[in-house]
Amino acid sequence: MPIEFSADPAPLAHLRCPTCFYETQGDRVLQTGGARKPNVVPELASWRVFYGALSGQTGPVAGPCPACQLPLVHLNSHAPSQIWAIALPEGELTPGSPTIAPQGVLPLEQANLWMETRFGDTPVYGRSSPLGALWFIYLLVPAFLWVCAATFLLFLLFVAIGAHFLGDVIDFPFRAMVALTLTGVVFTLFQATRRR
């Protein structure tokens, strides 16, 4: 009995994410992707994929990438692109020829120029991000340590001079304060150097 082949085998959809390199063919995942992050804000990274597809530089957009949610392109299809709106601070932008931008309807090339100008210089991690705030705190830790060390030395100097003249009277508070300060400095050092 001859092996039956399908008369018209549909080509397996070959998809790739230009951003994180997730790649799939039919049901097989060729590259899991997901790790590579765009070097521009996601709004512009999404736009660049849509623009590449709409201007014919790549295959059509097939949908959002399962690994990074940015648009995924077909490598072996000429079907029309799947389009969805990109949320911008100004409002939604729907890629296309023409593109429906928050400020009105723009030809594709003009929309590309606007998006590149608008988001090309936007830092990927803005100062308002939690990461930025954390970095600022980490920068403050050495400054705080310096202040602690200087205060401790001044205190020692002061108490040493005082102890010389007052003898036993200052002895107990001196030891208590030294113990407290040392505990504080050790704790600060531990906080500053532990794994983050």
Ligand SMILES: [Zn+2]
């Ligand atoms: Zn991706």
